[in-house]
Amino acid sequence: MAEHLSLHQLELFCAVVEHGSYVETARHLMMTQPALSLQVKSLQTALGTQLFERRGNRLVLTETGQITYEFARNLLALEDQLRSTVDDFMHADHGSLSIGSSRPFGRYFIPFVVCEYVQAFENVDVSVVYKDTETIYNQVLNRILDVGVVTSDEAVPVPPGLQSTRLRHDHWCLVSSAERPWTEPRRIDKALFQRAPLVTAVSHSTHWKLIQKILNRLGIHAGDYTVRLRMEDLESIKVVVQRGLGIAFLPYTAVQQELANSQLVEFPFPDGHPPLNCVIVTLDNNRSRPIVQRFVEFLLERFPRSLDLGEPK
Structure with missing residues (x-):
């Protein structure tokens, strides 16, 4: 039966890659060099490959070592995302929220909505940027932005993977x-x-x-x-x-x-x-953080979809 990898081993391996030597990594992590070497050797044994080779005084990744490093960084990033998401579920009134808006709605309504939101949720760190609709779609898909509030039309369709909810009509x-x-x-x-x-x-x-x-x-x-x-x-x-x-x-x-x-x-x-419809775009429901869902609910309460062209109530 194949030996299971551990995130700890991957974390130590990435640290060696990034510090360039076992000595510097051990000093930085405040552990002994033999203990560090043993963990990396165990990772090599589990994968059945050599991860480093020496060229003079330099420690260099092998081809499989480079592949392992790229996968390890992604796995460690997923671990961070898992912890962050669980923390969001536990503390939905804390955290950060990044909003992208196109100019019509952003210029005339977003400042008023955000002012009310940050007063209601003082522990949420909110940032707002103004970009065109297609850029906002891409950045929400790639998790650069949490939510987009944009003008929408069939000329610029919402990409797969995003959920669109009409906010108001213009x-x-x-x-x-x-x-x-x-x-x-x-x-x-x-x-x-x-x-x-x-x-x-x-x-x-x-x-x-x-x-x-x-x-x-x-x-x-x-x-x-x-x-x-x-x-x-x-x-x-x-x-x-x-x-x-x-x-x-x-x-x-x-x-x-x-x-x-x-x-x-x-x-x-x-x-x-x-x-000219204004819509809220987020990742599909099963991928959105609770803090994002709460902001969407806040927007929909402020702007009932039946509201047509009036100022925020």
Whole structure:
């Protein structure tokens, strides 16, 4: 019967690799060198291979030693993750929480929600970053982020392995400064885009992919419009449009105040506003930490899915 490996042996083996010698490793771990050597020899016996070879005064990994080191680091990382996850279940109101948000929701709502959350859960260390939707999907999948709060559309599908829950509903508006000549007639057609240049998102962004889909549905193609300026931030796009440099597609959440006080005017869509949903994305339920599940519940309580375009209650 094959001899079982121990995590302790793997941990000592990795320490030898990382310190470069038995002497330095033994000193660092405050153990005797013979005891350390014995543990590594036992690991070699269990695996049936030589893990190190000497080249002069240097201790070098063999080919199987390198493979063993890579697997050992992964196994030790899994042990750390297991301990952390169990600790999370035992203490769901302690720990860290990393949130990624796309700009529309992040700019207008996340700060208010996070303020309330950290007041309610003082022992949770919260960090928030703003990225495009696809980057957030990838980082949640790779456990760089715990949860994403993003604008979603079938143009940017949620990848397998993630769970998506709709948080609230928004919609797109096509807006302009009220003082520009292209505001009349206030109709969305090819003639509008021939009169008015487009101010929009950078070409690699999820925002631009969604805008392209809207343009295609309107029958507006690449040769029918001119992009005057591309910017990453929605607020910057809005400021440029207010200054009269062009027209822009922006979420209603981002422009509702300016529409209300007539700083901006809106062009009506022929078939109604294109929808823009905000969703919460996490790993599948069976892989999410309790602290993540609690934050999702907190968000859903703050923003009932029936809520449509209002401020947080």
